[in-house]
Amino acid sequence: MKIDKLLIFGVGIVAGILLAPKKGSDTIDDIKDGFLDKTEYIKGRISDIKTEIEDDFDGLEESFYEKTDKIKNEFVELKDEIVANVEEAIDEVE
Numbered sequence: 001m002k003i004d005k006l007l008i009f010g011v012g013i014v015a016g017i018l019l020a021p022k023k024g025s026d027t028i029d030d031i032k033d034g035f036l037d038k039t040e041y042i043k044g045r046i047s048d049i050k051t052e053i054e055d056d057f058d059g060l061e062e063s064f065y066e067k068t069d070k071i072k073n074e075f076v077e078l079k080d081e082i083v084a085n086v087e088e089a090i091d092e093v094e
Helices: 002-019 024-093
Strands: none
Touching: 002 024
8 A cells, every 4th residue: 555655646746847948957956955945944933932942941941040039048047037036935934
């Protein structure tokens, strides 16, 4: 089944090249140029997507460090508050 479809496809391409109003070499050049254009487009899109992912990751990394610093500072404040309360309780007991 696959071989039949590939054979029909191949015959269609050959017939299209042979029956085209242009010379075969011109048609092949047009096909090659179209393929190269699509290749360049795909390379550009991949580059754009890569840049977007890198930018998103950088933003996540910054956000992560900002949040961890905030949590660290909150723990330091909480520790200081606990130490102050314990010292106050010790002073009251003495």
